[in-house]
Amino acid sequence: MLDMVNEMLSMPFVVRALIVGVLVALCAALLGVSLVLKRYSMIGDGLSHVGFGTLAIALAFNVAPLQVSIPLVLLAAFLLLRLSENSKIKGDAAIALISSSALAVGVIIVAKAKGMPADLFNYMFGSILAMKTGDLYLSVAVSAVVLTLYVLFYNKIYAVTFDEKFAKATGTKTGLYNMLIALLTALVIVVGMRMMGAMLISSLIIFPALTSMRVFKSFKGVVICSAGLSAVCFIIGLVVSYAWDTPAGASIVVVNLAAFLVFFAVGFVNKALRHLCC
Amino acid sequence: MGSIISVQNVSVKYDSGFAVKDVSFDVCEGDYFCIVGENGSGKSTLMNTVLGLIRPSGGRVAYNGLKQNQIGFIPQQTAVQKDFPTSVREVILSGCTNRRGVLPFHANKDRQRVRDNIKRLDIEPLARKSYCDLSGGQQQRVLLARALCSADKILLLDEPAGGLDPVMANELYGLLGELNNSGAAIVMISHDMASAVKYAGKILHMQTSPLFYGKKKDYLASPVYKKIVGGAADA
Numbered sequence: 001m002l003d004m005v006n007e008m009l010s011m012p013f014v015v016r017a018l019i020v021g022v023l024v025a026l027c028a029a030l031l032g033v034s035l036v037l038k039r040y041s042m043i044g045d046g047l048s049h050v051g052f053g054t055l056a057i058a059l060a061f062n063v064a065p066l067q068v069s070i071p072l073v074l075l076a077a078f079l080l081l082r083l084s085e086n087s088k089i090k091g092d093a094a095i096a097l098i099s100s101s102a103l104a105v106g107v108i109i110v111a112k113a114k115g116m117p118a119d120l121f122n123y124m125f126g127s128i129l130a131m132k133t134g135d136l137y138l139s140v141a142v143s144a145v146v147l148t149l150y151v152l153f154y155n156k157i158y159a160v161t162f163d164e165k166f167a168k169a170t171g172t173k174t175g176l177y178n179m180l181i182a183l184l185t186a187l188v189i190v191v192g193m194r195m196m197g198a199m200l201i202s203s204l205i206i207f208p209a210l211t212s213m214r215v216f217k218s219f220k221g222v223v224i225c226s227a228g229l230s231a232v233c234f235i236i237g238l239v240v241s242y243a244w245d246t247p248a249g250a251s252i253v254v255v256n257l258a259a260f261l262v263f264f265a266v267g268f269v270n271k272a273l274r275h276l277c278c
Numbered sequence: 279m280g281s282i283i284s285v286q287n288v289s290v291k292y293d294s295g296f297a298v299k300d301v302s303f304d305v306c307e308g309d310y311f312c313i314v315g316e317n318g319s320g321k322s323t324l325m326n327t328v329l330g331l332i333r334p335s336g337g338r339v340a341y342n343g344l345k346q347n348q349i350g351f352i353p354q355q356t357a358v359q360k361d362f363p364t365s366v367r368e369v370i371l372s373g374c375t376n377r378r379g380v381l382p383f384h385a386n387k388d389r390q391r392v393r394d395n396i397k398r399l400d401i402e403p404l405a406r407k408s409y410c411d412l413s414g415g416q417q418q419r420v421l422l423a424r425a426l427c428s429a430d431k432i433l434l435l436d437e438p439a440g441g442l443d444p445v446m447a448n449e450l451y452g453l454l455g456e457l458n459n460s461g462a463a464i465v466m467i468s469h470d471m472a473s474a475v476k477y478a479g480k481i482l483h484m485q486t487s488p489l490f491y492g493k494k495k496d497y498l499a500s501p502v503y504k505k506i507v508g509g510a511a512d513a
Contacts, residue, residue, distance in 0.1 A: 037358065037362060037363075038358065039358065151382075152382040153382065154382070155371075155372070155375045155378070155382065155383065155384060156375060156382075158364075158368065158372055158375075159372045159375045159376075162359065162362060162364060162368075162369065162372060163353065163356070163359065163372070165331065165351075165353040165356075166351055166352075166353055166372075166424070166425075167372075167375070167376070168329075168330075168331055169329040169330070169331055169346075169349060169351040169353070169434075170346065170347055170349055170350070170351055170373075170376040170428045170429070171345070171346035171347035171349070171376045172375060172376050212363075213363050216363060217363050217364075217365070217408035217410075217411075218363060218364055218365040218368060218408065219362075219363060219364040219365070219368050220365075220368065221363070222363045
């Protein structure tokens with residue numbers, strides 16, 4: 001086991017993937033708590049599909065993927081948030097339309113441009129080989145920004161997540177903080193997408209929060225547990241993928257699923273014990 | 279007593295027509311003001327407009343010497359809050375967030391304020407519990423403590439007794455009465471005509487536009503009230 005870990009760490013691309021992945025997993029989990037509790041999980045999913053479309057465009061025009069993806073996905077985050085806030089036009093359905101459309105356009109572009117199914121597969125389901133040194137710097141920078149802003153605005157984010165109406169009525173600029181959450185989510189998705197895959201990245205956002213909520217009953221507890229759990233699941237997933245030669249992104253999602261089932265069982269037992277005691 | 283919120287000819291129009299039409303009233307320091315009316319009569323829309331959550335399509339809402347972050351508010355509970363993982367302390371502390379302005383963290387005096395209000399509302403045994411494990415009446419007390427952390431000059435409440443049993447509702451009204459006696463203005467939307475008439479000093483009876491606005495004494499003698507009481511007696 002130790003030998004294998006040493007062997008993994010001797011390969012630069014694995015180390016890069018590990019650093020980028022742990023940082024992205026951490027940030028995604030933090031933002032995920034608010035997204036899940038605010039019933040905005042669909043935004044994460046929608047953004048990753050739009051992200052796939054933008055990667056395809058970048059491939060077709062042969063430009064650096066992040067230069068195309070970051071502005072377009074940020075724009076999409078802005079629009080999707082507006083859609084889900086406006087309940088009149090059925091926000092969730094509108095997001096589903098946008099995300100499948102972006103996906104369809106992306107698939108067509110990839111098929112027509114180079115006709116390389118391998119690229120398509122990598123974009124959809126991720127590849128740890130995709131992480132270059134430039135990506136490493138970028139993801140460290142993005143994660144630093146996300147973590148700093150999250151800590152600085154933690155109390156405001158809590159207020160907006162628990163009771164937006166109260167927060168707004170008592171003078172907190174809720175629109176601003178909703179937008180902050182959506183834009184940070186967009187950044188995290190773009191950075192994590194090529195490693196995890198456009199289809200799988202949203203699991204990094206949704207799983208840790210849902211898992212932690214089985215056991216922890218305070219917001220701070222859920223936030224801290226999500227972040228830690230997400231990083232741990234990423235590392236285990238990467239090791240599993242190396243040991244059994246399975247796709248990295250998918251392995252990480254499966255590890256997250258396993259963690260969810262364990263926490264679910266613990267939560268169930270906790271509840272049963274409390275009923276017995278009272 | 280000076281007016282702290284002044285509502286002048288406010289209307290709110292949706293696609294389907296007016297939700298609130300031409301409403302004017304004043305809330306003064308120390309008022310106990312009840313807004314009554316049937317479902318869909320524009321009560322909540324009116325309160326949301328007063329709070330600045332909805333922009334009025336006509337008229338204006340003026341705060342006289344009152345800042346947005348000096349308002350205490352208890353909204354109707356949302357579905358999101360039912361299974362929200364949060365401790366009672368976190369909920370109450372979030373009432374202090376607005377007074378920090380751009381500053382990121384809570385100060386010691388905020389935490390002291392939380393302790394004071396927990397004591398004031400007699401909810402010390404709940405402080406360490408999870409919010410979603412509490413009963414409806416306990417949750418309402420916690421939200422009241424949060425509102426008091428954000429402001430104790432004026433409290434706006436949207437159907438605070440909705441979903442409470444009569445005992446818990448009376449307890450809540452008692453608490454609000456005490457707060458009012460100690461100087462807080464109370465603006466409350468209520469379904470419960472009996473208690474509104476019992477506690478309020480001023481009453482606004484809404485049916486998109488005001489059917490009655492004035493002192494309780496005059497309301498009790500008004501045809502609007504007599505019709506409702508008469509209707510209840512017939513039923």
